[in-house]
Amino acid sequence: MPIFVIQKHDARRLHYDFRLEMNGVLKSWAIPKTPPEKHGVKRLAVPTGDHELGYADFEGEIPEGLYGAGMVELWDRGTYEMDEKEERKLVFFLNGEKLKGRYCMVKIQGSENWLFFKC
Secondary structure, eight states, rough: OOOEEEEEEEEEEEEEEEEEOOOTEEEEEEEEEESOSSEEEEEEEEEEEOOOOGGGGOOEETTSTTTTTTTEEEEEEEEEEEEESSSSEEEEEEESSSOOEEEEEETTTSSOOOOOOOO
């Protein structure tokens, strides 16, 4: 099964990097607030660049002067199963330590950003 990881990233602004293993890379989104653990909570998810699969295990400090400088710690990780995959909508089941269950990502109309929520 493919993996997912959420890294708490204390850079210029604290955020959470949500990453899904897809097509040999980690597709990545920055989530400005704590990821949703309950129904009814929607979070903005801003796409960021793909990362290599090996980055899923990274914890530590990114030195000042480098992109993403700051502390990174693993917040959650596990496997996932894709249920629906469309251009503007992803539905998947997360089996992590904190996030478990059916989650959706829906692309915001007229934007590159997404909404991430438990569905």
